[in-house]
Amino acid sequence: MLTHGLVIGTLLLLSVLSFRLEALTAGGATLMFLMGTGIELAAGWRGLLLIFLFFATSSAASRWKKEEKAFLASILDKTDRRDWLQVLANGGPPLLFCIGYGSAGHLAFLYAYIAAVAAANADTWASEWGVLSKGTPRLLLSFRPVPKGTSGGATLAGTMAGLGGAALIGLSAFLLWYPVLSPQGAALAALLGFSGMLLDSLFGAAVQEKNRCRICGEETERKDHCGEKTVRVRGIPHFTNDVVNLLSVSAAGLLALLVKMLPG
Template identity: 40%
Template sequence: MIFIFLVLIAAFLGYLLQLLTMSGALAAIVVGVLISIGFGWKGLLLLGFFFISSSLLSKYKKKQKQQIEARHEKGSTRDWQQVFANGGLPALFSVLFIIFPSPIFFIAFTITIASANSDTWASEIGALSKRKPLSIKNLKQVEPGTSGAMSFLGTFAAIMGAFSIAMIAMLSYSLSFSTMLMIFVFGFLGNILDTLLGAFIQVTYRCPACDMVVESKWHCHCQTVYLGGRTVVNNDLVNLSSCGLASLLGILFFVTVAGG
């Protein structure tokens, strides 16, 4: 009950601080409660670190990121789809751990959070790079905030994002160094997969008014023109898919190589 109360307080504060929409706060409660039941305060610690760090980074130098946010379908205040895109799989693995208390689901749980944290840190910190990122499609410079692009600063942030979650997991659960390393590697791999999916599958549009490449069907109060990608694949689905793929690959490695 104490954990559930803390989840309610955190969601309420997130809404008051405009970190979450009302739907996002309700989704955060669902995710937080399920994780608290499955993995207790240690699971909430990992989730809380991801949420707090990503929220603070999204607000850091917000004015400098306004042009970048204009490209994205949604802003930094997270709705229920964004919450479930990053927290839905950890909640699912928590439920599976309750039903089938296997270390496989714990590994998957930590990898998904490490992947989400890695991708978020890459996006929020990489957006502040003084050099334009390179598109992995053609290795040409593109505007900051373009999906499927990488920068040195963003990549370093992605590494640190995955590593921080892996370290917290190791210290909280007294994991071995090899397990921590596995969580880190597959967490960072999730960011790489996110970049690949963003480059080759995520839908993009062009605004006829300002000629900006965006992720939304509407921009500058007018309908945008389809450029490429799958129309059903937005950033939320890319985030969910990359975390899912990273966790599945991590499970496969854990079972076949690590002897889990």
């Protein structure tokens, strides 16, 4: 049986390594360690291993064919080196569901935790693999074609990648918590995670803040472009990609919590 000290020590080592490998900023690595500690204390090494699986596979996906994604630097507000806000947006809701599971002992919180992690993994996989697709991204609301990297844009390849990312988390959770977790329950959590990814795309298309460069006219998430401040053209002010991620991951977990707490 793994001791808390061994697990926390390993987590500290992984946090430092993530910073040294430039997968996380200093703030991101620090928050990863603190939140990971909370998850381990609430749900044990199984809970920590599940969210680490998300972090490891998502970081690998972000670095895969990195040179082909270089054009995203002018569109996206963040790089592939995740900061503390990105860690909080993707890991905050799972941490809260974990605390609920650890304190209340109700399996509904475990399902919520798995669904939230599945949503985060599905969204990252969809984004990282979808941008490499040869297909044209389309907005889910209108099916209007948009440039690659546009928030809310989806491709078939990206959607299938997202489904795979959610399925990986669901399958891993089943193996980690068997026989507490049934195959049907793990599949439900994965499906709700995939639904969270779709909700992320809808939020990205409908309400995420979009800006336009005053110089070149490119639409971007960035507040500055070509050395000048950008102008907001649509979306809710300050409704960034981090906010979208936070809401979609939370929604997936809350939906799982609701479904498992309903009588019958």
